Amino acid sequence: MIRAIRYGALGMAAVLTAIFAYTYFTGGTPPIKPMIDIGGPFRLASSKGGVVDSNDLTGKPYAIFFGFTHCPEVCPTTLYEMSAVLGKLGDKAKDFHVFFVTVDPGRDTVEAMRDYVANFDPRVEALVPTPEQLQQIAKDFRVYFAKVPTSDGSYTMDHTATVFLMDGETHLASTIAFGENQETREAKLRKLLGL
């Protein structure tokens, strides 16, 4: 916890220093771009068969969320809440995708994920990385995940619960926090999609 705060503070200091240096040496204000760019290219197995390649998502805003099927609360709640908004937006968001990336590829196979996302709006599509791909995409999206052993010899997972909203140029447009109210969730999706 304290370490996290310390790293956070260091990170903040680094960003502020960078802005100061930029402003000082260029004599201008930095361009309006996300200071920390979230995201990166990916090519992952999909619950709909085949792969999803982020190169094919140019011009198509999407949401991406990380979780696992043995998740009792955050994942089903988030996916139900996203589904409720997608239902409300209807055909206006017909090409929109919510990608649900498992952080537990050891247990969540493509088949398991396909069964799981069938509970939600069809625009929720599961992506199943290999362990190596998971390391990469988690790094790119700054997603934390960790196995937590349980007394039965099994494990559960801690993980980042944020939904990332990506614009059509693979930059982060906005985020939705876990439990954010439905009006805000809908407003953020409408803004992302220009509705």
Place this chain on the structure above:
Amino acid sequence: MRLIKEITFAAALTIASLADAAMGHADEIKAGNLIIGHPWSRQSPMGGSVAAGFMTIQNTGTEDDRLLKATAEITSNVQLHAMTMDGDVMKMAEMPDGIPIPAGQTVELKPRSLHIMFMGLASPVMEGEDIKGTLVFEKAGTVDIDYEVMAPNAGMGQ
């Protein structure tokens, strides 16, 4: 970790006392000095193998009690868990020493907080069903309870 547990616990107590005043008690079960209010669960997603159980536990006595373990007919693998948010990270911790039920207080097991965790389910629990189980307390002993299985989105922010 212990700190997180204590914070969760304190938060659960605070919210429980507010919620307690706001809503009546359906399906109360009395066991010694304890009053267990409305055990419930929600329909679990197809393809998932876990479900969670929630309730309030009020200790009307002058002695602290402790929920040591829970059992259920649907699975032999039932655990006591605490969920917390650490910034934007969801953390799940098993509570191997159980859940304290302090004298004169009400502890709420609820979504996003303390809960009973049913693991390794062979099939999902469905709305309208009951989950039969027991709670084992240090002082109040073993109590039979029925969880009412509610809609998949019960208790979510709408």
